[in-house]
Amino acid sequence: MSGVHDHHHDHEPCDHAHGHDHGHAGHDHGRAGHRHHGHSHPHHHDHAHAPADFGRAFLIGIVLNTGFVVVEATFGFFGNSMALLADAGHNLSDVLALIVAWVAARASTRPPSTRFTYGLSGSSILAALFNAVFLLVAVGAIALEAVHRLLAPEPVAGLTMVVVAGIGIVINGATALLFHRGAAGDLNIRGVYLHMATDAAISAGVVVAGVAVLGTGIDRIDPAVSLLVSAVIVWSTRGLLVESSALSVAAVPFGIDPDAVRAHLAGLPGVASLHDLHVWGLSTTSAALTAHLVMPAGHPGDDFLAEAAETLADRYGIDHVTLQIETDGDGWCRLVPDEVV
Secondary structure (H helix, E strand, O other): OEOOEEOOOOOOOOEEEEEEOOOOEEEEEEOOEOOEOOEOOEOOOOOOOOOOOOHHHHHHHHHHHHHHHHHHHHHHHHOOOHHHHHHHHHHHHHHHHHHHHHHHHHHOOOOOOOOOOOOOOOHHHHHHHHHHHHHHHHHHHHHHHHHHHHHOOOOOOHHHHHHHHHHHHHHHHHHHHHHHHHOOOOHHHHHHHHHHHHHHHHHHHHHHHHHHHHHHOOOOHHHHHHHHHHHHHHHHHHHHHHHHHHHHOOOOOOOOOHHHHHHHHHOOOOOOEEEEEEEEEOOOOOEEEEEEEEOOOOOOOHHHHHHHHHHHHHHHOEEEEEEEEEOOOOOOOOOOOOOOO
């Protein structure tokens, strides 16, 4: 048997290959480059890693939104605006979301240990799932109170709604921009970005509600907007909830086509068949793969292993690869067929 093991660490550069004669086992470890035909070159896949550090963005976002929650809740209470109170409650959940996401981002940088052999990189998946579930809980509370206000409307201060929510558009929009550059490459950061971008849109809705109340005097417009806010939150959160739930049970990350990966491995030179293929997310930015390749011609050599690891990273963003080579096509393997786990 032979294997290749490829893992990228942003904080620990390395570019070397090792060979071990434990039943013909070989390993390849790389960061930005791999040993390949006597030279190294970097990867060019954009989706594997988001920018490494958003610490300053998290801090600014938490401070801005905490201050705004206090202002919005105060004016919502004294102005008797359910829309403002609903938005303040949602912004409070965003402060918690920012804190959870920041803690997870920091935990993901911790090195592996004997107990946590992948480190705590999976905490970013838990953070994304927590934020999605927490958002839905907040939606339930907002919708319940909005229905109550629809049945028993109370007078609201339309001008207060417009002014305070207008401030919210600026604060939420600015916070969202802080995380925009990492939203495409990290589900955890995308969760934060969606929270803040959605809040900016919700604040815009509250402004519209305030103007409508001022123009018509119809107080039911306020809770009606709250229900609309709830629908927007559910709609914007559904993707985050589905993807984070899938990653939490070791599903293939949504940006990776498992059939394409299987076809790629099956088409490698010398590969007669493959089985026990698994692809899963180690974190919200990193994916792993294991597979058994049947190669009757014998040990493929380190160049084959390095090339396999490199192309999987370049084409599919799978940066932690372990391949087991089986040279006897008729040999017994306890993990055949693929349905066996």
